Amino acid sequence: MEELDTEPPVTVVPGADPARTQLCFEARGPSCVFVVRRDQDIYMETLRKLFNESHGIFVGLQRCEEERAVRARNAQLIQVSKNYRSVIRACMEDMHQAAISARDSALHSQYSIQVSILSAMELIWNLCEILFVEAAPAGPLLLRLLDWVQLHICDVDNMVREVLSSENPSKHKLFWNVVDIFVLQGRMDEARHLLSKEAIANPTSMNMYKILDDLMKKMPVPSVGNTQTLTEMELKWQHWHEECQRYLQDGTFASSSHMESICKILLGDENAILEKKELMTTWYHFLVTRLLYSHPTVKPMELRFYAQSSMDMFLGEESSPEPLDTILMAAFEFELHQVIKECSVALSNWWFVAHLTDLLDHCKLLQSHNLYFGSNMREFLLLEYASGLFSHHSLWQLGVDYFDHCPEYGRVYLELHIERIPLNTEQKALKVLRICEQRQMHEQVRSICKIMAMKALRNNRLGSALSWSIRAKDAAFATLISDRFLKDYCERGRFSDLDLIDNLGPSMLLSDRLTFLGKYREFHRLYGEKRFSEAARLLLMLMTAHIAPCSFWMTLLTDALPLLEQKEVRMLNNHADGLSTKGVQFLLVLLF
Amino acid sequence: MFVARSIAADHRDLIHDVSFDFHGRRMATCSSDQSVKVWDKSENGDWHCTASWKTHSGSVWRVTWAHPEFGQVLASCSFDRTAAVWEEIVGESNDKLRGQSHWVKRTTLVDSRTSVTDVKFAPKHMGLMLATCSADGVVRIYEAPDVMNLSQWSLQHEISCKLSCSCISWNPSSSRAHSPMIAVGSDDNSPNILAKVQIYEYNENTRKYAKAEALMTVTDPVHDIAFAPNLGRSFHILAVATKDVRIFTLKPLRKELTSSGGLTKFEIHIVAQFDNHNSQVWRVSWNITGTVLASSGDDGCVRLWKANYMDNWKCTGILKGNGSPVNGSSQQGIFNTSLGSANASLQNSLNGSSASRKQS
Numbered sequence: 032m033e034e035l036d037t038e039p040p041v042t043v044v045p046g047a048d049p050a051r052t053q054l055c056f057e058a059r060g061p062s063c064v065f066v067v068r069r070d071q072d073i074y075m076e077t078l079r080k081l082f083n084e085s086h087g088i089f090v091g092l093q094r095c096e097e098e099r100a101v102r103a104r105n106a107q108l109i110q111v112s113k114n115y116r117s118v119i120r121a122c123m124e125d126m127h128q129a130a131i132s133a134r135d136s137a138l139h140s141q142y143s144i145q146v147s148i149l150s151a152m153e154l155i156w157n158l159c160e161i162l163f164v165e166a167a168p169a170g171p172l173l174l175r176l177l178d179w180v181q182l183h184i185c186d187v188d189n190m191v192r193e194v195l196s197s198e199n200p201s202k203h204k205l206f207w208n209v210v211d212i213f214v215l216q217g218r219m220d221e222a223r224h225l226l227s228k229e230a231i232a233n234p235t236s237m238n239m240y241k242i243l244d245d246l247m248k249k250m251p252v253p254s255v256g257n258t259q260t261l262t263e264m265e266l267k268w269q270h271w272h273e274e275c276q277r278y279l280q281d282g283t284f285a286s287s288s289h290m291e292s293i294c295k296i297l298l299g300d301e302n303a304i305l306e307k308k309e310l311m312t313t314w315y316h317f318l319v320t321r322l323l324y325s326h327p328t329v330k331p332m333e334l335r336f337y338a339q340s341s342m343d344m345f346l347g348e349e350s351s352p353e354p355l356d357t358i359l360m361a362a363f364e365f366e367l368h369q370v371i372k373e374c375s376v377a378l379s380n381w382w383f384v385a386h387l388t389d390l391l392d393h394c395k396l397l398q399s400h401n402l403y404f405g406s407n408m409r410e411f412l413l414l415e416y417a418s419g420l421f422s423h424h425s426l427w428q429l430g431v432d433y434f435d436h437c438p439e440y441g442r443v444y445l446e447l448h449i450e451r452i453p454l455n456t457e458q459k460a461l462k463v464l465r466i467c468e469q470r471q472m473h474e475q476v477r478s479i480c481k482i483m484a485m486k487a488l489r490n491n492r493l494g495s496a497l498s499w500s501i502r503a504k505d506a507a508f509a510t511l512i513s514d515r516f517l518k519d520y521c522e523r524g525r526f527s528d529l530d531l532i533d534n535l536g537p538s539m540l541l542s543d544r545l546t547f548l549g550k551y552r553e554f555h556r557l558y559g560e561k562r563f564s565e566a567a568r569l570l571l572m573l574m575t576a577h578i579a580p581c582s583f584w585m586t587l588l589t590d591a592l593p594l595l596e597q598k599e600v601r602m603l604n605n606h607a608d609g610l611s612t613k614g615v616q617f618l619l620v621l622l623f
Numbered sequence: 624m625f626v627a628r629s630i631a632a633d634h635r636d637l638i639h640d641v642s643f644d645f646h647g648r649r650m651a652t653c654s655s656d657q658s659v660k661v662w663d664k665s666e667n668g669d670w671h672c673t674a675s676w677k678t679h680s681g682s683v684w685r686v687t688w689a690h691p692e693f694g695q696v697l698a699s700c701s702f703d704r705t706a707a708v709w710e711e712i713v714g715e716s717n718d719k720l721r722g723q724s725h726w727v728k729r730t731t732l733v734d735s736r737t738s739v740t741d742v743k744f745a746p747k748h749m750g751l752m753l754a755t756c757s758a759d760g761v762v763r764i765y766e767a768p769d770v771m772n773l774s775q776w777s778l779q780h781e782i783s784c785k786l787s788c789s790c791i792s793w794n795p796s797s798s799r800a801h802s803p804m805i806a807v808g809s810d811d812n813s814p815n816i817l818a819k820v821q822i823y824e825y826n827e828n829t830r831k832y833a834k835a836e837a838l839m840t841v842t843d844p845v846h847d848i849a850f851a852p853n854l855g856r857s858f859h860i861l862a863v864a865t866k867d868v869r870i871f872t873l874k875p876l877r878k879e880l881t882s883s884g885g886l887t888k889f890e891i892h893i894v895a896q897f898d899n900h901n902s903q904v905w906r907v908s909w910n911i912t913g914t915v916l917a918s919s920g921d922d923g924c925v926r927l928w929k930a931n932y933m934d935n936w937k938c939t940g941i942l943k944g945n946g947s948p949v950n951g952s953s954q955q956g957i958f959n960t961s962l963g964s965a966n967a968s969l970q971n972s973l974n975g976s977s978a979s980r981k982q983s
Contacts, residue, residue, distance in 0.1 A: 039927075040940055064630045069624065447852060448911065451647070454646075481692045482692055485692060489713050
């Protein structure tokens with residue numbers, strides 16, 4: 032993993048003893064070989080779906096036509112980002128199910144850890160989508176952040192459900208907690224709805240309730256459409272803020288501490304908000320609540336100040352930031368490279384940073400950082416990710432597409448990786464070959480075919496060896512195998528793999544010996560079909576064309592003899608180029 | 624991050640080398656018990672010994688696989704002053720059922736007058752060729768002109784390095800811009816400041832190997848040396864295992880058109896030097912893309928080194944024994960880790976054996 036200046040992780044190999052560093056003269060005792068490999072197995076199996084589906088999104092993004100209009104392009108990229116996130120969520124769901132149904136506790140905790148990692152990834156990605164891909168401007172920014180918080184801070188969902196489903200919600204001991212949560216998350220309608228129940232149950236507080244309800248109803252929020260400008264909104268908000276202030280100072284809510292605290296929250300009182308720390312659970316929830324009630328028209332570039340102070344106020348003295356906090360902070364500070372770097376360190380896989388960086392690169396955000404390795408970083412991460420895929424027996428096929436989209440080193444990485452894939456079966460070899468052929472990787476094609484041909488030859492599967500060497504266009508090897516076929520024929524009197532030899536077609540021309548083999552077999556076929564004149568003509572051609580190996584001349588001559596008995600063949604002898612019986616006999620005498 | 628599995632190797636003496644085949648599914652080990660063992664990986668990931676036979680009449684120092692284009696071929700070298708080439712014969716179906724295979728000796732290379740310390744096959748684009756190096760400082764390069772006849776090897780070159788040799792590495796680059804090149808390391812222990820790494824390059828004109836470079840900054844005994852796979856770079860990367868881990872880049876300069884013919888001059892830079900092992904480093908090995916280097920040392924650890932996208936090399940992982948005994952009996956010796964990395968997931972094999980070659 033991409034590391035900073037921290038100590039690299041140490042893996043302990045049980046059974047291996049580093050302490051005994053002295054040479055042992057009596058080298059006795061059991062010798063041991065340790066085979067160490069990356070512990071990717073479980074994680075690759077469980078994340079398989081994630082890899083498969085994100086691969087589709089990735090390829091789609093590389094290939095899709097870039098929209099001309101900025102708006103349309105932006106919408107396109109946001110959609111891609113959302114697709115990635117939904118894939119993460121789907122994977123999280125699967126992992127969650129797996130955790131529940133896991134039989135042993137070790138497996139259960141492994142799955143649970145994966146769920147929380149995926150959850151963190153989605154949280155980070157979502158924030159990056161808001162800040163970088165969508166680049167939400169002041170106004171919509173706050174609305175997005177509110178959605179973000181609501182979607183991801185789920186710790187309170189149970190509490191909410193419990194209260195809402197009880198017979199008498201306002202009497203529930205957690206009633207005010209839930210109201211507070213709604214207020215903290217800007218869910219005004221839901222808060223008001225619950226409060227109305229309290230008002231009915233408690234008529235004495237009707238007056239207070241009506242005022243508070245009204246304030247909550249009137250609270251100005253950034254609009255989704257373009258119905259008001261920021262300035263208009265700010266003005267309205269200022270008015271409303273002052274109104275809240277007046278009611279508080281008048282002591283309107285003095286008799287209900289709960290309602291008073293809500294009013295304080297509405298006024299953006301940091302202490303009042305911080306009192307509800309347990310309900311917010313995280314500093315970034317606190318941040319968004321603060322923004323909602325003190326600066327709803329916050330600009331993206333102003334976020335960093337609020338973020339840092341929010342984290343400090345929330346964490347206080349007791350706790351220090353965790354890796355997730357550091358990543359989110361880097362995002363709020365718009366330090367893209369820092370986000371990527373921190374993610375690389377914190378996450379044990381390249382999947383996240385590779386895909387996120389690629390997306391950000393398509394948003395043209397990496398170049399704007401003016402660092403020379405902008406696009407190289409994208410490629411670096413994609414190469415790392417894809418290389419990891421190649422260690423898996425089937426996921427390597429996804430890796431191919433990733434390499435295809437790495438302009439500088441993708442091709443050579445693919446060449447190096449693809450020739451190392453174990454070719455356990457013919458099917459796999461053919462699959463690998465197809466990929467190489469599509470990309471004109473001629474050397475890899477040749478090499479793979481040669482390896483397969485060699486393997487077949489060693490196992491005496493001559494037919495297979497021959498077809499592989501034809502595919503490799505390896506004339507020398509084809510010659511060698513043809514010789515073996517011919518030798519086989521001499522020893523056993525018949526050919527093996529007739530189908531193959533009969534259907535060689537133009538590939539017969541790869542080597543002289545192969546041509547001879549093909550033609551010789553044709554001769555036998557013609558003879559078998561009693562087409563003697565054609566057979567004789569072919570035999571003649573084979574003898575005169577000088578492609579027959581020396582060792583075979585005897586055989587050819589011997590083959591000629593019975594032909595000469597045939598009536599049709601004798602007719603041939605009348606031709607000038609015919610082979611007379613006398614001629615053959617003379618040759619035979621010479622040879623003996 | 625890493626998971627380790629131990630295999631009881633059943634060698635009766637120290638294991639000196641472990642080598643993975645091209646696809647990472649077969650493994651060969653060699654030992655002072657004079658034998659070589661071949662291990663095959665089954666579908667479920669277990670390693671089984673499919674062959675075990677006596678190869679030499681002395682300790683076997685190294686074992687190495689030829690490219691699968693040449694079939695299933697191994698070479699071994701030994702204290703008995705010979706190197707040998709072995710080929711696997713596809714056995715009878717009985718053997719196959721029992722999961723055993725049979726290896727036959729194709730040739731013995733007897734030219735050396737001292738212990739042969741390393742044997743390595745040349746890159747496949749050079750044909751079926753191998754190099755050996757000996758304690759008397761001679762590097763020999765042999766070729767089998769007919770790749771289908773492994774019994775015929777001819778000695779093509781004899782290179783006198785003047786210092787006792789311990790290791791060799793062929794430059795894997797098949798680029799036409801690069802001539803065949805071999806790096807030789809020396810573990811000569813006598814007090815001198817002679818360069819312990821020499822680079823020899825084949826000269827097309829003289830048809831001989833000539834010394835192209837000597838790394839003057841490496842003056843301590845060298846135990847292992849390895850060229851990184853070439854990713855289409857114009858320059859070469861060489862890792863050296865000596866008293867620390869060192870990584871050099873060799874950038875070819877304009878070829879000198881002197882009377883001796885085009886000998887390349889190199890610009891040499893050291894891009895990394897790590898003494899984290901705090902002891903002798905015995906082996907170095909690259910992954911298939913040349914992006915991760917593994918090293919092993921007398922501290923009993925294997926360290927992994929990687930360059931980030933800024934080309935800064937850093938340690939990204941440490942494999943360390945926990946000292947617990949295996950199968951109830953204690954481990955002897957220290958680690959001579961031989962690191963054959965055949966695929967992207969970087970399989971390393973560690974073995975418990977003596978690191979020094981001084982004892983036979």
